[in-house]
Amino acid sequence: MLEARELNLTLDFCLRVGELLLSSGAGAADVTSAMQSLSWQLGARNPEVDVTFTSLSMSYQVDPEEPAFVLIRQVKQRDIDYEHLTQVDHLMRDVLNGDCELKEARTRLARIVSSGHTLPRWAVTLGWGAMCAGVGLQLGGDEVVVAIAFVAAVCIDRVQMLLARRRVPFFYRQVAGGGVATLIAVGVAALPPVDLDLSLVVSANIVMLLAGIGFMGALQDALSGFHVTAGARLTEALLATAGIIAGVSGGLQVGDYFGVAVGRLDPGTGADLKGVGLMAAGAAICAAAFAFAAYAPRRSLPVIGAVAAIAMVISQSGNATGFGRTWPIATAAFFVGLVAYQLAARLRVPPLVLVVPAVVPMLPGLSIYRGLTLLTEGGDQASEGLLAIITAASIALALAAGVILGEFVAQPLRREARRLESRLAGPRLVGPLRARPTRANRRERRERQDG
Known part of the structure; x- marks a missing residue:
């Protein structure tokens, strides 16, 4: 049984880990499971964990006749940071394996x-620019659209970073971003020799x-x-989209x-797509650039781009053969969840680092924007x-369900593959067969090293 001081430090450690996971985009179920696993390993068995969108709480009662320990921590920062997320994932694995007290x-x-x-901050800005350029390519834009999307994304990121340093609320930062994107597109369209589809340009800019x-x-x-957490995330998503609508309408006004004839703007419709190959290339650039801007380990960027390109081919191929739009996207998301679990173990990153960037090119953000605008x-x-x-x-439900199902299928498949390899492997001509050491083996090895 843990002492009061050690129990308090244990719960505080689990809460701090959960805060970083939640702020980096992890689901509430994953955060809850991680906190419970850490507390169990550190001696606090069966704690009560409550995760919401803005706070985490953890309680543990040693005995029914004694008061419970209750700790609460607020989630204040929500910047996606896959570098710190990967480091914390390695820390959790060391704690759960008994290698870290x-x-x-x-x-x-x-x-x-x-x-x-x-990674310097200016490189992150260039990463956002490359992401929007990839979206412009994915939507079928030409060189001018891709260049405008890159410049607009760089300007939007700089403006939002300046406003964030002055603690401007998120909604107003979205308004400013939508306004900057639209003003750049309108300014380019006002030039005499330029003939642009503003709907396509704004779609690439505000993505x-x-x-x-x-x-x-x-x-x-x-x-x-x-x-409860789902309702809070949905409210934030709709509020963020409403801010973009306000910014875009302000830029059009x-x-x-100034006399620039814009006409009716319809973001999300885009131009005629130029083929699955071009869409796959744009999706690969978009996904890899998003991961780069989110500080993902650089060894994972080529893999993320390849997975996103294959997923885009799957979704578009199914759509072209008459299966509709939802089922092909669900199949592509299932593929992402299935391979991400396997590849993440080889790259030594959490599967979330591969899953989220890979599905970014298929996200229905433009459909949400277009729907709210028409309403x-x-x-x-x-x-x-x-x-x-x-x-x-x-589409969002298909993506979420497909990814979750892929993770569920991938985990037992990997366990069975490891067991099958251990049973069938005899004298091997190439490649070592390394058995995972048990906790007792690791403890014995440390004792021999200390002695």
């Missing part, structure tokens, strides 16, 4: 949180602001049984004031907007 684990966690990044990830995360939490116009457009939102919900 509580004191050392707390020291390593504090070092991870307080340390910066090896970095869209809330497809939050919408899919909400449905993932709902499928996992965390409905500025263009009208605000009212009249005959309302029914079309409602249809667009329902379509976005079905």
Whole structure:
């Protein structure tokens, strides 16, 4: 039985790990499972864990006749940081394997949180630019559209970073981002020799602001049984999209004031797609650039791009053969979840680092934007907007369900493959067969080293 001081440090450590996981985009079910596993390994068996969108709480009662220990921690920062997430994942594995005690684990966690990044901030800005350029290529844009998308994304990131340093609320940062994207597109369209499809340009520009990830995360939490967190994520996604709508409409009004004839803007429709190969190339660039901007380990970037390209080919091939849109996307998401679990173990990164960037090119952010825009116009457009939102919900549900099912299938397959390899392997001509050491073997090895 743990002493009061050690129990308090254990619960605090689990809460800090859960806070970093939740702020990096992990689902509530994964965060809860990680906190429970860590507390069990460190001696606090069967704690009560409650995870919501903005806070985490953890309680443990040693005896029914004694008061319970209750600790609460607020989630204040939500910047996706896959570098720190990978480091914390390695720390959790060391703790669960018995290779790291509580004191050392707390020291390593504090070092991870307080340390910066090896990647400079200007490189992250270029990463966002490359992501939007990949989206422009995926939507069928030409060189001008790709170049404008890159420049607009760089400007949007710089503006939002400046506003974030001044603690401007998230909604107003979305308004500013949508306004900057639209003003750049309107300014380029006002030039005499340039003939652009503004809907395509704005679609490529605002994709970095869209809330497809939050919408899919909400449905993932709902499928996992965390409905309160799912509702909070959904509210944030819709509020973020509403901010973009306000910014885009404001930019269009500025263009009208200066006499730039824009006409009806319909982001999300895009131009005629130029083939599955071009879409796959754009998806690979978009996914790898998103992972790069989120500080993912560089060894994972080529794999993320390849998985995203294959997933895009699967989704578009199924759509072209008449299977509709939802089932091909669900199949592509199942493929991502299935291979991400296997590849993540080889790359020594959490599967989340591979899954989220790989599905970014298929996220329904543009459909959410288009649906809300048409709903605000009212009249005959309302029914079309409602249809667009329902379509976005079905796509997000297909992505979340496919990824979760792929993870469920991949885990027992990997265990059975390891057992089969151990049973069938005899004298091998190439490649070592390494058995995973048990905790007793590792403890015995450490005792021999210390002695």
